[in-house]
Amino acid sequence: xxxxxxxxxxxEILKRASGSFARLGRLWTAHGVVETPAFLPVGSKGxxxxxxxxxxxxxxxxxxxxxxxxxxxxxxxxxxxxxxxxHKFMGWDGPILTDSGGxxxxxxxxxxxxRDGGVEFASHIDGKRFFIGPAECMEIQRRLGxxxxxxxxxxLPYPCDREYACNSVERTLAWALICxxxxxxxxxxxxxxxQGGEYKDLRIRCASRLKEIGFDGYAIGxxxxxxxxxxxxxxxxxxxxxxxxxxxxxxxxxxxxHQIIQAVERGVDLFDCVMPTRYARNGSAFTSNGSYxxxxxxxxxxxxxxxxxxxCYACQHFSRAYIRHLLNIDEVLGIRLLxxxxxxxxxxxxxxxxxxxxxxxxxxxxxxxxxEE
Amino acid sequence: xxxxxxxxxxxEILKRASGSFARLGRLWTAHGVVETPAFLPVGSKGxxxxxxxxxxxxxxxxxxxxxxxxxxxxxxxxxxxxxxxxHKFMGWDGPILTDSGGxxxxxxxxxxxxRDGGVEFASHIDGKRFFIGPAECMEIQRRLGxxxxxxxxxxLPYPCDREYACNSVERTLAWALICxxxxxxxxxxxxxxxQGGEYKDLRIRCASRLKEIGFDGYAIGxxxxxxxxxxxxxxxxxxxxxxxxxxxxxxxxxxxxHQIIQAVERGVDLFDCVMPTRYARNGSAFTSNGSYxxxxxxxxxxxxxxxxxxxCYACQHFSRAYIRHLLNIDEVLGIRLLxxxxxxxxxxxxxxxxxxxxxxxxxxxxxxxxxEE
Numbered sequence: 001x002x003x004x005x006x007x008x009x010x011x012e013i014l015k016r017a018s019g020s021f022a023r024l025g026r027l028w029t030a031h032g033v034v035e036t037p038a039f040l041p042v043g044s045k046g047x048x049x050x051x052x053x054x055x056x057x058x059x060x061x062x063x064x065x066x067x068x069x070x071x072x073x074x075x076x077x078x079x080x081x082x083x084x085x086x087h088k089f090m091g092w093d094g095p096i097l098t099d100s101g102g103x104x105x106x107x108x109x110x111x112x113x114x115r116d117g118g119v120e121f122a123s124h125i126d127g128k129r130f131f132i133g134p135a136e137c138m139e140i141q142r143r144l145g146x147x148x149x150x151x152x153x154x155x156l157p158y159p160c161d162r163e164y165a166c167n168s169v170e171r172t173l174a175w176a177l178i179c180x181x182x183x184x185x186x187x188x189x190x191x192x193x194x195q196g197g198e199y200k201d202l203r204i205r206c207a208s209r210l211k212e213i214g215f216d217g218y219a220i221g222x223x224x225x226x227x228x229x230x231x232x233x234x235x236x237x238x239x240x241x242x243x244x245x246x247x248x249x250x251x252x253x254x255x256x257x258h259q260i261i262q263a264v265e266r267g268v269d270l271f272d273c274v275m276p277t278r279y280a281r282n283g284s285a286f287t288s289n290g291s292y293x294x295x296x297x298x299x300x301x302x303x304x305x306x307x308x309x310x311x312c313y314a315c316q317h318f319s320r321a322y323i324r325h326l327l328n329i330d331e332v333l334g335i336r337l338l339x340x341x342x343x344x345x346x347x348x349x350x351x352x353x354x355x356x357x358x359x360x361x362x363x364x365x366x367x368x369x370x371x372e373e
Numbered sequence: 374x375x376x377x378x379x380x381x382x383x384x385e386i387l388k389r390a391s392g393s394f395a396r397l398g399r400l401w402t403a404h405g406v407v408e409t410p411a412f413l414p415v416g417s418k419g420x421x422x423x424x425x426x427x428x429x430x431x432x433x434x435x436x437x438x439x440x441x442x443x444x445x446x447x448x449x450x451x452x453x454x455x456x457x458x459x460h461k462f463m464g465w466d467g468p469i470l471t472d473s474g475g476x477x478x479x480x481x482x483x484x485x486x487x488r489d490g491g492v493e494f495a496s497h498i499d500g501k502r503f504f505i506g507p508a509e510c511m512e513i514q515r516r517l518g519x520x521x522x523x524x525x526x527x528x529l530p531y532p533c534d535r536e537y538a539c540n541s542v543e544r545t546l547a548w549a550l551i552c553x554x555x556x557x558x559x560x561x562x563x564x565x566x567x568q569g570g571e572y573k574d575l576r577i578r579c580a581s582r583l584k585e586i587g588f589d590g591y592a593i594g595x596x597x598x599x600x601x602x603x604x605x606x607x608x609x610x611x612x613x614x615x616x617x618x619x620x621x622x623x624x625x626x627x628x629x630x631h632q633i634i635q636a637v638e639r640g641v642d643l644f645d646c647v648m649p650t651r652y653a654r655n656g657s658a659f660t661s662n663g664s665y666x667x668x669x670x671x672x673x674x675x676x677x678x679x680x681x682x683x684x685c686y687a688c689q690h691f692s693r694a695y696i697r698h699l700l701n702i703d704e705v706l707g708i709r710l711l712x713x714x715x716x717x718x719x720x721x722x723x724x725x726x727x728x729x730x731x732x733x734x735x736x737x738x739x740x741x742x743x744x745e746e
Contacts, residue, residue: 047699047706053690075698079674083694091690301452317426317464321456325448326420332705333420 006033008147008187009216011248017357021240021267024357027217027248029063029095029147030187031087036248036269037357039260039350040065040097041343042277045074046090049277050336051343053092058313059340060347063094063147065272068140069101069109072130073123077143085145097272098146099252100137102193103155103221114154116171134175138182138190146188150219151179153193158227165197169206173213180213189216191250194239197222198231207242217248220268224253233262240267257349258373261366264353276342280335283327286345288372294320294338295327306337312344313337379406381520381560382589384621390730394613394640397730400590400621402436402468402520403560404460409621410637410730412723413438413470413645414716418447419463422650423709424716426465431686432713433720436467436520438645441513442474442482445503446496450516458518470645471519472625473510475566476528476594487527489544507548511555511563519561523592524552526566531600538570542579546586553586562589564623567612570595571604580615590621593641597626606635613640630722631746634739637726649715654708656700659718661745667693667711668700679710685717686710 006012006028015024025036041048041056044067048056056064066086071077083089086096105111109121118133132140137152153172156165172195179190192210196202210218220239223232236251243249250270251263260271279286283295287307294306305315306323314323314337326334356365379385379401388397398409414421414429417440421429429437439459444450456462459469478484482494491506505513510525526545529538545568552563565583569575583591593612596605609624616622623643624636633644652659656668660680667679678688679696687696687710699707729738 045698045702045704046695047704050705050709052686052706052709054686074702075673075694079694079698082674083676083692089692089695089698091695300448301455303456313425313427319456319462321448321452322419322462322464325418325452325462329418329447331418331420332423332709333425336423336425336705336709 009189011217011246013246015358017265017362018360020265020362022264022357022362023267023269024354025248025269027269029189031093031095031147032062034062034095034270035354037260037264037350037353038062038270039346040270040272041346042272042274043090043092045070046080046086048339048343049281050332050339053090055313055340056092056343057094059343060351061094061343063097063270064092065097065099066090066144066146067099067101067104068137068144068150069099069104071098071144072101072132072140073125073128077140081143085143087145095147097148097191097250097270098141098144098150100141100150100152100193101132102150102153103252105132106155106157114171116174118152118175134178135182138179138184142184142188145185148189148191148217149184151176151190151192151215153195153221155225156195156197156222158197158222158225158231160197162199165199165202169196169202173206173209176210176213176215180215191215191217191219191248193219193221193252194243195222196235196239198227198235200234200238203235203238204242207239211242211244215247217250217270218243219250219252221252223251224255229259232259233266236263236266236268257369260349261353261362261369264357265362276346277339280338280342283334283338285338286342290373294324296324299324306341307345310341310344312341314341314344382562384590384619386619388731390638390735391733393638393735395637395730395735396640396642397727398621398642400642402562404466404468404520405435407435407468407643408727409642410633410723410726411435411643412633412719413643414719415645415647415650416463416465417443419444419453419459421712421716422654423705423712426463428686428713429465429716430467432716433724434467434716436470436643437465438470438472439463439517439519440472440474440477441510441517441523442472442477444471444517445474445505445513446498446501450513454516458516460518468520470521470623470643471514471517471523473514473523473525473566474505475523475526476625478505479528479530487544489547491525507551508555511552511557515557515561518558521562521564521590522557524549524563524565524588526568526594528598529568529570529595531570531595531598531604533570535572538572538575542569542575546579546582549583549586549588553588564588564590564592566592566594566625567616568595569608569612571600571608573607573611576608576611577615580612584615584617588620590623590643591616592623592625594625596624597628602632605632606639609636609639609641630742633722634726634735634742637730638735649719650712653711653715656707656711658711659715663746667697669697672697679714680718683714683717685714687714687717
């Protein structure tokens with residue numbers, strides 16, 4: 001382990017896998033280093049639901065994702081800025097990636113109007129109107145002080161007709177150029193987002209144009225938006241093939257273990273997904289053999305931990321019967337314990353992935369996962 | 374500090390205050406020692422809401438209260454017993470006091486019938502019928518494995534006419550005798566509960582009769598049940614005066630700082646109250662200058678901790694603005710952080726009380742509290 005601090009944006013590729021495009025890397029940010037491939041738990045509103053920053057550290061979380069859209073709506077950027085930025089506001093001193101809000105504006109807010117200059121929308125909470133364009137979005141993320149700033153983009157739904165997709169990609173690219181030109185604070189990195197839906201030529205066009213503009217990293221957006229799973233891998237491949245090898249790639253909103261490993265094999269380095277936290281809120285735990293509902297009656301007297309052999313705080317101290325009881329009485333400690341387990345499970349999986357790249361055993365890991373699932 | 378472990382039930386009175394009946398003590402239980410006067414946070418349903426056992430330890434919590442009634446209803450005693458008892462079930466290895474459920478049956482459940490042999494009631498959750506008498510109640514607490522077992526009693530409401538109170542006290546005493554005779558596990562302590570409402574002679578009769586029966590400790594019940602505050606102190610005095618000096622006294626369900634200190638001066642050693650946890654759920658924080666609503670608009674950009682100068686995890690890492698934001702978005706981490714602060718605040722206060730007894734400065738502490746409030 002090299003403890004010498006590199007400038008933010010340094011991306012070291014430590015090892016290339018044999019037989020796939022997977023790589024083991026190390027991304028340096030202003031708030032620390034991220035060993036890749038890495039998974040980012042989601043704290044859209046400035047908190048990873050139910051868990052504290054101290055717990056995230058203990059779980060080995062390297063970077064979290066937060067969300068421009070949610071933070072603009074509540075508590076508002078001024079408040080976070082006056083607290084000294086998002087890190088200080090939420091008490092997390094590790095790296096933070098902020099999504100630009102493009103996805104949320106198009107999926108969550110009441111959209112008022114898309115213009116070339118940006119998007120007018122109404123808050124899904126109180127109907128308050130906002131206008132965000134690429135420059136505004138960069139300015140917001142500058143004020144948040146995130147380590148990785150995402151370009152403002154239009155996230156295409158699935159399905160989406162070719163003509164709309166074509167125009168949308170051009171708009172996303174025009175916005176990316178503005179994002180690139182908008183000044184940020186020192187040490188903040190900017191990632192471009194490849195869109196293009198299911199259309200190969202649009203993905204290629206978008207990725208190669210973003211590469212020309214030049215970003216610190218590149219995200220693959222518009223996947224996991226309801227499309228059939230067999231469209232996901234081509235979308236990743238079509239996006240990645242045009243991206244510069246030496247920069248980190250981030251697959252947004254994904255996801256499941258087999259999806260992550262397939263994306264890793266295609267050269268993806270970063271992932272985020274609400275699954276560990278959302279599943280916990282639904283009372284579900286991840287295990288090597290898939291997820292299960294801890295609330296199910298069959299666990300009511302089950303003194304085993306949520307997952308046998310797991311070393312997380314929840315599994316070391318509590319039984320399925322106890323967590324089931326907490327879920328049954330709507331006691332949030334139950335959700336919190338499941339969240340801890342699920343995040344730990346994701347962190348452990350990513351460590352397995354990194355070790356498999358290191359040891360050239362990715363195929364073995366895939367076989368093991370297939371046996372388990 | 375004497376590290377030599379004494380048998381459960383040993384109550385050392387280390388210091389008597391000058392000028393009041395306050396005493397500094399040390400109560401030994403099967404799961405550790407409790408420095409008194411002590412405050413027990415409430416985990417009625419087998420969890421102190423939102424916080425983990427590890428956090429309770431860090432906060433300096435010595436003993437917690439749990440509740441027979443709630444645990445009988447959910448998850449059911451068999452499940453806790455099959456997990457190895459309540460300590461193992463909930464992952465708390467410190468002392469646990471279990472209330473007998475008398476209060477809850479009379480206040481929360483749908484009461485079906487009070488008979489001399491016990492009480493028939495219907496669960497407030499699903500209407501399921503239960504019968505609990507004194508022997509059943511002891512047996513339940515034996516199976517829970519609590520360190521301090523409370524006698525089954527009838528908690529009198531306020532107001533309550535004299536005739537009813539008189540009959541009820543006789544029933545509570547008859548039940549206490551059965552409780553005393555019902556076998557428990559080795560190391561479990563049993564506390565009798567003084568009832569009698571606002572009637573001095575009934576309090577005296579109940580206390581002196583309980584003393585004759587002989588318990589490991591004595592509780593004062595039926596206070597803080599809606600009576601005017603000026604009736605609380607006489608009820609405590611009338612109960613305490615007949616109780617054996619050398620055994621611990623426990624004031625149930627109290628409460629506020631000035632009430633605790635007045636009771637301490639009258640020789641009370643143990644307290645429990647939902648205030649720290651319930652206030653947190655309502656978004657309120659305790660401070661030296663009273664409690665306040667962290668959700669109030671005036672704190673939206675307040676970068677100060679919940680209480681300036683406080684050393685708790687919440688105050689060391691988070692601002693009012695952040696906790697207010699969490700409360701506003703219904704993120705339970707906000708309630709959790711306030712719970713941590715409020716419990717810490719109570720633990721710190723009890724430490725002040727113990728130090729004041731040690732240093733003969735209880736009057737000074739009272740004056741300080743009066744200035745603050």
